[in-house]
Amino acid sequence: MDEVTSGDNGTAAEVVIPVNGAALSAHLAIPPQAAGLVVFVHGSGSSRHSPRNQYVARLLRDAGLGTLLFDLLNEAEENDRGNVFDIGLLAGRLSEVLAWLRTRPAAKGLPVGLFGASTGAAAALWAASNGNADVAAVVSRGGRPDLAGAHLAEVRAPTLLIVGGLDHTVLELNEAAAAQLTCEHAVEIVPGATHLFQEPGTLQQAAVLARDWLVRYVR
Template sequence: MNSTALNYVEEKIVSIELDSVRLQAEIVLPLACQGMVVFVHSSGVGSYSTRNRYLAHLLRKTAGVATVQIDLLTPQEEAIDLRSKHCSSNVQFLVKRLTAATNWLLDYPLTSHLKIGYFGEQTGADAALLAAAENKSAVGAVVSCSGKNCLTQDALSRLQTPSLLIVGENDLPAITTNQDAVEQIQITDKELKIIPNVGRQFKETGAIEEIARLASHWFKQYLSSVSYPQSGANVYKSLYRDRANTQINQQITTIK
């Protein structure tokens, strides 16, 4: 990915209407991005957390992907969930929302030409893996971080999407469950990475950067070699061409 191209980004705050609810998402698209990564957040972690935004920045910079930060719960649902945890711990509920949001992104003009990857953490990781298993043609890669892996053997055996599972060395329960999960996944494009000297929350110095490095390599490998429909690509190129022309005209005016 050319560093100059990465300086040109289009940021969009969009409302995704799904049946009777409306979800908010932030889409950030670098110029000539290769694929798109949808973040599937764990319970209690919103799309606007400093940590998630930093991780998204690193993925855009190192993998050259667009990023989508989406809240799968409405503000009203989040308020209720703070007390009950009913929605954020319900993997099937999150899968339904994630699948609907994915279909929306596949129809949205600025993203319709991009192959989709999922990055999920904890409960969000389980939702990402299950959604990928149920929507084989829509998802090109999954990265699971500290996944609880409460999925059934049948669900994991149906997974056909290249999947990278990341856990911390000090999170022994997660190591065990993720090792079991990798064994249940039938495809060869699967891998378990254990980051040394870190725990479940990855709060240690350099942990986020290592997650980004591993995830970036995975997404570049599986999202960048896709041929895209020209309709979405043409809209995308036109948007940046207009933007670049505007900047050039402004520079000429300044010189005069």
């Protein structure tokens, strides 16, 4: 389905985003009178159909924020596992998607935030470190922000790192990454949660933390 112009009923459409010779499948949903828009950047082995991301996206739309869920790689690219962990490639791809998004009539003028998971969080922070990206806020859920390396110090968008309390190694990596951030930032630990937040109630806790941060800054 082609994109429709945002109006009284908002925007909801399956779209194809052209990026550097590739075509990426995406779902764009913007509620009526949206205050901003959040781009989801999934990690390795996930897609725009991830139930966890879909859950968070619904929560954000209920709070008046639009969402864009897209596949960072097309099917052929995903067959090369090296692409899945190439943070520079993913960050560049995300930057192209952000540039495309700003040309869409339905998204015109809306501040944009990023929600990243796993390696997608590193790509989100890398892309946000480019001042031209004009990113209003970043949230990482169970992410690997450490993989953004030296780009962390260049991030200016308020950044929230959400980590499961039982995800010990990733928690250490997030705390180390937070020490390199010079922007406003916070680390929130969800007690009893492992890496995928599969324990009862933990995904909901993480989603509420993400929603509150994004509603605060993406307006």
